[in-house]
Amino acid sequence: MEKIIVRGGNRLSGTVKVEGAKNAVLPVIAATLLASDGKSVIRDVPTLSDVYTINEVLRYLNAEVAFKDNTVTVNASRELSVEAPFEYVRKMRASVLVMGSLLARNGRARVALPGGCAIGSRPIDQHLKGFEAMGATVKVGNGFIEAEAAGGRLHGAKIYLDFPSVGATENIMMAATLAKGTTILENVAKEPEIVDLANFLNKMGAKVRGAGTGTIRIEGVDVLFGADHNIIPDRIEAGTFMVAAAITGGDVLVQGAVPEHSTSLIAKMEEMGVIFIEEAEGIRVLGPDKLKAVDIKTMPHPGFPTDMQSQMMALLLHANGTSVITETVFENRFMHVEEFRRMNADVKIEGRSVIMNGPSNLQGAEVAATDLRAAAALILTGLVADGVTRVTELKHLDRGYVNFHQKLAALGADIERISEKEETVVDEEAYITDMNA
Numbered sequence: 405m406e407k408i409i410v411r412g413g414n415r416l417s418g419t420v421k422v423e424g425a426k427n428a429v430l431p432v433i434a435a436t437l438l439a440s441d442g443k444s445v446i447r448d449v450p451t452l453s454d455v456y457t458i459n460e461v462l463r464y465l466n467a468e469v470a471f472k473d474n475t476v477t478v479n480a481s482r483e484l485s486v487e488a489p490f491e492y493v494r495k496m497r498a499s500v501l502v503m504g505s506l507l508a509r510n511g512r513a514r515v516a517l518p519g520g521c522a523i524g525s526r527p528i529d530q531h532l533k534g535f536e537a538m539g540a541t542v543k544v545g546n547g548f549i550e551a552e553a554a555g556g557r558l559h560g561a562k563i564y565l566d567f568p569s570v571g572a573t574e575n576i577m578m579a580a581t582l583a584k585g586t587t588i589l590e591n592v593a594k595e596p597e598i599v600d601l602a603n604f605l606n607k608m609g610a611k612v613r614g615a616g617t618g619t620i621r622i623e624g625v626d627v628l629f630g631a632d633h634n635i636i637p638d639r640i641e642a643g644t645f646m647v648a649a650a651i652t653g654g655d656v657l658v659q660g661a662v663p664e665h666s667t668s669l670i671a672k673m674e675e676m677g678v679i680f681i682e683e684a685e686g687i688r689v690l691g692p693d694k695l696k697a698v699d700i701k702t703m704p705h706p707g708f709p710t711d712m713q714s715q716m717m718a719l720l721l722h723a724n725g726t727s728v729i730t731e732t733v734f735e736n737r738f739m740h741v742e743e744f745r746r747m748n749a750d751v752k753i754e755g756r757s758v759i760m761n762g763p764s765n766l767q768g769a770e771v772a773a774t775d776l777r778a779a780a781a782l783i784l785t786g787l788v789a790d791g792v793t794r795v796t797e798l799k800h801l802d803r804g805y806v807n808f809h810q811k812l813a814a815l816g817a818d819i820e821r822i823s824e825k826e827e828t829v830v831d832e833e834a835y836i837t838d839m840n841a
């Protein structure tokens with residue numbers, strides 16, 4: 405078993421570079437399947453286990469995929485298969501994002517049902533509602549979702565989402581690019597990752613307008629081509645390092661962080677007394693001696709991101725006074741609370757809220773990550789806990805963070821990652837096909 409071991413007490417300082425965004429790269433790689441002509445070259449791709457998984461899904465679907473030097477190259481011009489099996493979808497729910505592309509490209513898709521996960525049941529009814537409105541017949545059975553477009557091609561439609569779901573917005577947007585006619589998608593997600601996907605689709609020859617607003621209009625085209633694209637910086641990784649600086653009273657330049665992508669987070673942290681300085685290269689974060697308590701409610705973008713909820717909980721445990729966090733996006737995203745309690749945190753759950761009386765007298769303990777952001781949050785707590793914190797279940801961390809402990813160590817944290825027995829290292833090189841050959 406692998407563990408991260410943190411000894412609390414060090415103040416962080418220096419510069420940390422942000423990777424490309426996981427939540428932008430996964431839909432963009434899924435979108436490369438739409439190109440029946442030419443190669444797509446995706447740059448600034450983080451070396452995360454989720455990226456390896458989506459690459460495997462694409463290879464399974466008969467696309468040629470190479471991943472080298474943070475660049476993914478996809479040639480999807482061959483005939484594609486239509487089925488994404490459970491062994492991939494189980495590893496990563498975002499595999500369901502290939503459904504829109506496959507349906508648009510092949511007129512048919514068969515994707516394993518994603519099932520529930522630690523943070524909530526995460527249904528995909530809104531994705532399916534969109535496909536149906538565009539003329540697909542959708543059947544769910546034997547653990548699969550099967551969708552087939554009448555006459556082999558989807559048609560444009562007017563679709564209103566019940567909730568601004570990120571995944572549904574992306575999946576329907578991809579499906580609509582090759583549909584006959586115009587799709588108008590209302591009450592959509594406005595996350596920066598949606599805008600990044602729309603920009604990539606437009607480079608491929610799609611006609612997508614309005615991404616980043618509440619309504620997206622997609623005029624269907626007959627064919628899409630491979631395109632070259634740089635992924636936006638990861639605002640959640642950036643935010644995690646902002647919290648690392650703040651919690652240790654540190655001084656850290658988060659290189660590549662985009663202020664407009666983190667407005668709600670920065671505003672809340674400023675309320676807590678954290679100082680932010682915009683510099684040419686990124687955002688410099690100065691942690692105060694004493695942090696103030698605040699209340700937070702997670703919301704779809706531009707509201708406070710649920711993906712920063714557990715890291716902010718770590719910060720609020722260290723703040724002076726009573727804070728309340730209310731989680732409105734996922735119904736079960738408080739699994740980390742029990743782990744924080746093992747670290748002597750004064751925190752309790754009341755319905756969809758968590759109440760903290762800070763500052764907690766945090767103590768090092770052995771704790772298990774319950775999802776990827778919880779993994780980061782427990783490590784952040786370890787930075788200020790008294791004694792040694794050991795964090796297990798690191799497979800979650802590796803889904804969303806590249807070299808997390810090395811980056812913290814370079815900023816001055818006393819942290820290491822150990823393996824209690826020989827681990828099998830997955831050699832991505834083995835999968836690499838030379839696309840230029």
Ligand SMILES: CC(=O)N[C@H]1[C@@H](OP(=O)(O)OP(=O)(O)OC[C@H]2O[C@@H](n3ccc(=O)[nH]c3=O)[C@H](O)[C@@H]2O)O[C@H](CO)[C@@H](O)[C@@H]1O
Nearest residue numbers: 427498526527528529530531569570571572710711733734
């Ligand atoms: C790979 C990726 O980009 N993941 C992000 C994406 O996940 P994901 O795209 O899965 O999140 P959604 O925005 O779709 O989900 C938000 C809420 O809507 C519900 N819902 C969603 C779809 C649907 O058809 N029906 C339904 O009820 C979900 O159960 C959840 O409670 O956005 C989330 C919300 O910002 C983030 O936490 C994830 O990091």
Ligand SMILES: C=C(OP(=O)(O)O)C(=O)O
Nearest residue numbers: 427497498711776777804
């Ligand atoms: C919940 C997350 O991701 P996913 O949707 O890939 O599980 C996340 O990035 O915090």
